Amino acid sequence: MMxxxxxxxxxxxxxxxxxxxxxxxxRSIRKREAKLKHxxxxxxxxxxxxxxxxxxxxxxxxVVISSDYFKTIAAGLKSLVGGRLTSYETLLDRGRREAILRxxxxxxxxxxxxxxxxRLETSTLNQGRKQGIICAEMLAYGTALKASFSDQGxxx
Amino acid sequence: xxxxxxxxKMFLSNTEFLPGYxxxxxxxLVQGSTVRAKHFGRDMxxxxxxxxxxxLKGYTExxxxxxxxxxxxxxxxxxxxxxxxxxxxxxxxxxxxAGASELLAYGTAVVLKQQG
Numbered sequence: 264m265m266x267x268x269x270x271x272x273x274x275x276x277x278x279x280x281x282x283x284x285x286x287x288x289x290r291s292i293r294k295r296e297a298k299l300k301h302x303x304x305x306x307x308x309x310x311x312x313x314x315x316x317x318x319x320x321x322x323x324x325x326v327v328i329s330s331d332y333f334k335t336i337a338a339g340l341k342s343l344v345g346g347r348l349t350s351y352e353t354l355l356d357r358g359r360r361e362a363i364l365r366x367x368x369x370x371x372x373x374x375x376x377x378x379x380x381x382r383l384e385t386s387t388l389n390q391g392r393k394q395g396i397i398c399a400e401m402l403a404y405g406t407a408l409k410a411s412f413s414d415q416g417x418x419x
Numbered sequence: 420x421x422x423x424x425x426x427x428k429m430f431l432s433n434t435e436f437l438p439g440y441x442x443x444x445x446x447x448l449v450q451g452s453t454v455r456a457k458h459f460g461r462d463m464x465x466x467x468x469x470x471x472x473x474x475l476k477g478y479t480e481x482x483x484x485x486x487x488x489x490x491x492x493x494x495x496x497x498x499x500x501x502x503x504x505x506x507x508x509x510x511x512x513x514x515x516x517a518g519a520s521e522l523l524a525y526g527t528a529v530v531l532k533q534q535g
Contacts, residue, residue, distance in 0.1 A: 331472025
């Protein structure tokens, strides 16, 4: 009986605080994405020639994001029947956008205008452990370029 | 940690070519890696955080520090063989055992010269 109460409490805490935190996180992501819109992000391997002769540097952004108790239980139940695990989809989406934002913030700090050759990587931290916490690391990295004064032809 | 990087004054990039620069010498693959275990206290906190979800700041910090460490080891290696830039940098993460992960940074050490 006691165990059941604890379980229900955990699920409820996960559901309530998890939802609040997720909403808050999405709000902050949207706000920062709007603020950093001027930094262009490309996955192309090389910048166009009119970016030539400028300074460049490696920028990275990473975040470790964890699932909440409710999401874990919901995903566990959903995986019995299969299909989309929406609770994890939003989690990974949040993490990835956060990682890209952090990369952009680092580029903005250096005064860069664009990031090229952006690569995204995801890794789990708790492989091979039976009762570990569910979390994943998202990493975004790329080459930030600072455009000099001769940036005619670069359409904004 | 960013000061650490700038003190080396070495170019780092994950593109194969850099506009405006010519590769004058190719020095081969350089790599840097570090294995980090999670702190027990951090693990406990992360376990608690797993109830409400969200970012695990302790782990993010840990991995960022380790990645910088891997990068600076790679830079040291590149510097030792006389390179002034590392291009085509890639990152890779792997779990060795539960609780410890290896962070690897590798790239091609080259000598770059600014054109024109």
